[in-house]
Amino acid sequence: MKKEDELIIRYLDQNLSEEEIQILDQSLRENSALRKKFYDQVNVGTALEEEFCSKLPEEKVISFKRKSSTVTVLAFAASFILAIGIIGYSFFNTKESIATLASNENAAWESSLPTLEGSELSAGLMTLKSGVATIRFSSGAEVVLEAPAEIELQTAMQGKLTRGNAIVHVPDSAHGFTLATPSGYAVDHGTAFGVSIMEKGKISDFKVLEGEISLHSPKGDSLFLLENESATLNDYGISKKIVLRAEQPIPVLEKENNTLRIQTAGKCQSIIRNDEIAYLDQDFLMVKLDTGSNPYERRALFNFKEDQVDWSKIKKSRLRLNLVPCGVGHRVYLPKTNRFKLYALAGFTGVESWENLKWGEAPTTESATLVGRFEIPRSQERGSITIESNELLEFLKSNNASEYTFILTRETSETKGSGMVHAFASDSHPEASGPTLELSF
Amino acid sequence: MKALQPEEEKNHRFLNLFTALESSIHAYVRRLVYRREDASDVMQKIAIILWKKFDQLQSDDNFRKWSFGVARFEVLAWRRDLARERERLVLSTETIELMAEELDRNAEQLDLEKEAILQHCLGKLKKDQRSALQDMYDDESNTPALAQKFGKSITGFYQWIYRIRQRLAECAKQVADAR
Numbered sequence: 284m285k286k287e288d289e290l291i292i293r294y295l296d297q298n299l300s301e302e303e304i305q306i307l308d309q310s311l312r313e314n315s316a317l318r319k320k321f322y323d324q325v326n327v328g329t330a331l332e333e334e335f336c337s338k339l340p341e342e343k344v345i346s347f348k349r350k351s352s353t354v355t356v357l358a359f360a361a362s363f364i365l366a367i368g369i370i371g372y373s374f375f376n377t378k379e380s381i382a383t384l385a386s387n388e389n390a391a392w393e394s395s396l397p398t399l400e401g402s403e404l405s406a407g408l409m410t411l412k413s414g415v416a417t418i419r420f421s422s423g424a425e426v427v428l429e430a431p432a433e434i435e436l437q438t439a440m441q442g443k444l445t446r447g448n449a450i451v452h453v454p455d456s457a458h459g460f461t462l463a464t465p466s467g468y469a470v471d472h473g474t475a476f477g478v479s480i481m482e483k484g485k486i487s488d489f490k491v492l493e494g495e496i497s498l499h500s501p502k503g504d505s506l507f508l509l510e511n512e513s514a515t516l517n518d519y520g521i522s523k524k525i526v527l528r529a530e531q532p533i534p535v536l537e538k539e540n541n542t543l544r545i546q547t548a549g550k551c552q553s554i555i556r557n558d559e560i561a562y563l564d565q566d567f568l569m570v571k572l573d574t575g576s577n578p579y580e581r582r583a584l585f586n587f588k589e590d591q592v593d594w595s596k597i598k599k600s601r602l603r604l605n606l607v608p609c610g611v612g613h614r615v616y617l618p619k620t621n622r623f624k625l626y627a628l629a630g631f632t633g634v635e636s637w638e639n640l641k642w643g644e645a646p647t648t649e650s651a652t653l654v655g656r657f658e659i660p661r662s663q664e665r666g667s668i669t670i671e672s673n674e675l676l677e678f679l680k681s682n683n684a685s686e687y688t689f690i691l692t693r694e695t696s697e698t699k700g701s702g703m704v705h706a707f708a709s710d711s712h713p714e715a716s717g718p719t720l721e722l723s724f
Numbered sequence: 725m726k727a728l729q730p731e732e733e734k735n736h737r738f739l740n741l742f743t744a745l746e747s748s749i750h751a752y753v754r755r756l757v758y759r760r761e762d763a764s765d766v767m768q769k770i771a772i773i774l775w776k777k778f779d780q781l782q783s784d785d786n787f788r789k790w791s792f793g794v795a796r797f798e799v800l801a802w803r804r805d806l807a808r809e810r811e812r813l814v815l816s817t818e819t820i821e822l823m824a825e826e827l828d829r830n831a832e833q834l835d836l837e838k839e840a841i842l843q844h845c846l847g848k849l850k851k852d853q854r855s856a857l858q859d860m861y862d863d864e865s866n867t868p869a870l871a872q873k874f875g876k877s878i879t880g881f882y883q884w885i886y887r888i889r890q891r892l893a894e895c896a897k898q899v900a901d902a903r
Contacts, residue, residue: 289879292886295758296860296867301813308815312822322827323893324886325755326834330841330896331889332760335861562808611809701809 287314291321295328380405381439382420389544390414390430391603391716393667398716408435411447412603412667413721414544418442422457424471426450437463450477450492467500467516476508487516541724543592547717550637551585551709554645566713567609567706570623570693583707584645586637587720588686599723600679602670602689605715606659609706616702617661618695623705625670626651626690629682648690654678656694659705665715668707679722689718738778741787742771748835749795755827755834756799756820766802770795792831796824837896845895853888860885 290307293299299307311318380403392398394409404418411430419425422439432447443463453460453471460471464480464487474494480487489498490513499505500520508514514521553569555562557578563569568583602625632646655670679687693705708715750767757763773794781790800820807814815823827834846854856874859865871881 288886289882292882292889296882297758298867299813304813304815308819311815312819318823318826320890321823322755322830322834324889325758326751326838327841327889327892327896329751329754330838330846330892331857331861332754333838334842334846335858336760701813 287317288320291317291324295324380421382418382436385417385419385425388415389542390416391544391667391719392416393605393665393715395714396436397713404436406436406438408433412716413719420457420460422460423454424457424460425452426462427452443468444478444480444487446480448477448479451475453494464516467498467521469496469498471496472507489514489516543589543722543724545587545589545720545722547585547587547710549710550588551583551717552637552640553581553583553709554640554642556580556642558641558643560639564609564706566709566711567607568604568691568709568718569609569611569704569706570691571612571702571704572693572696573702574696581704582645583691584634584640584688585691585709585718586634586686586688587718590685592685592722592724594685594722595680595683596724597676597680597722599721600671600676601721602655602675603716603719603721604668604670604691605708605712605717606663606666606668607706607708607712607715608664609704611706612697612701612703614661614703616697618698619661620695621659621661621705622694623657623659624648624653624692624694625655625657625675626692627654627675627678628652628688628690629678629684630686632688634688646688646690648692651690652678654689661703687720734778737784738775741784742774742791745788745791746771748831749791751835751838752792752827752831753795753799756824757802762802762806766795766798769801770798773798792828796821796828799824833900836900837893840896840899841892844899845892848895849888849892856881856885857888 287307287310290299290303290310294304294307311321382404384398384400384402384404387398387400390398391412391414392409393412394407396402396404396407396409398409409418411428411432411434413430415427415429417425417427418434418436420436420439420442424440424442426434426442426444427450428434428444429448432449433445434447434449435443435445437443440457440459441461441463445465449462451460451462451471452475454474458472462469462471462478464478466487469476469478469489472495475492476494476496477490477492478487479490489496489508491508491510493510495507495509497505497507498514498516498521500516504520506514506521551568553563553567555569562579563581568585569581570583571579571581573579626648628646628651634640634645652674654675655672657668657670659666659668691707697703708717710717749770750763753766753770754760754763757766770791774791777794781787800817803814803817803820849857852874856870859870859873860867867881868878871878874881874884876884
């Protein structure tokens, strides 16, 4: 078998090195007989595919991400025909909005729904990682959530709280609003009640603040609760009512005292060693270590500035990042565990403009202090990463500055070229929050 | 027959034209886009563009030429995106354009040969030959393991697979020419 023939078959098996692809490329261009052999091989391939690959119902979904809404389009042979067959079918079928995010108070979210204050929300799951937020359903019902909490928005008249604490306010327009929990649901017949999910969803405590609600357990029993009464839903059903005496203060959601959350205000950027900006994306903070001379190595930099606090009085510090998929590179070309390093610099680092920052202009890790490390398994696509180390706390406390810049690098490389690039949400990411620094005093 | 509204009429026209060509466009794309999952994505993009721009098409007779043109464009866009991601592990634009042109011209012939393979030539394969070809389409398998399974070196295995496929192509040409 000739050398070029072997290159063809290995190309189809995605098993060629850079030099080999270039040889094949040139040979194909110059040699029309080789191209004919190539066409024959790929044509056989199309036949084999039809023969061997299971024919799944051709209903693939394409998602086009726009800044604040997800657009879903159905298109392929059969389903394509079906879609067009429906007269008046709107090609871009936006999901119906059932609620709005009325307010965010130092809130850090994780959700595929938009998370900026004022956003329209459709049915979906929202996880509040920190802070307090209010969601107003279009029926008028309002749910105030305290982190950590997780709520599933179902319809304008129904939501499901799977974790955390919430207070539900229901005006007349939304009487009958239902809040489901893992152990049952509550239907509002009055104006306000509090819910607390404990024991990983096994116990749901309800307390009526104003008005009346009815509780329903999966077993079928139900109980009417009046103002100031509370009860618990669990696996066994509904527990007895506890009537509170008037003097007892109504328990308010416990907020963490004196916690300040700072974001980067746009001062977050990825840099790439070869400065080819086409390989970066504003929505992501990209991190990668590649092989060889690392032309595609990327790092993320982000900056927090706060003049109004005394950094030396911090008791606790926490940096939160949201890991998000960015679709660049192959997961399988990464080692099973990927290790990351976080460095910090105190004070002004000389970076005037955060846009189009070049590799050579950015501060280096050599001049910075290592303040944290973490690992992400290669199978993990998304998640909230929290760094809370002594090194970080000490660094922030003892440097007498009101501005801190962080450099995030990946310590582990890839096993083969075009391994996956890790990405964390930047401030402009449409779904997840950018880096957040939390300080407790 | 009930008179169709203009919108319905347009839908019917598009569907008639598109479904007749869909398999051929898919095969064309597949010959140029070497990753199966990518070929599917490219196909969907093409379908959407053809639908969106259908109004701009002046004559139904041009549909084939037009749709292959859109397909070629999308294949090149795929190549560009892949080049960014895979960093030089793709064929050059010149080569892909050259091949796209030749594949377009020969599309009908290749489609006939593909049918011949499916309906006639595959049946002539020996059991182990068919098994080896099939295993290569198994997402779970990897080539070194397969080579070992069939008792060959990796190079030897690739040679073997190449030859089996070549023989299928030769058989297909004989059958297609005989028509």
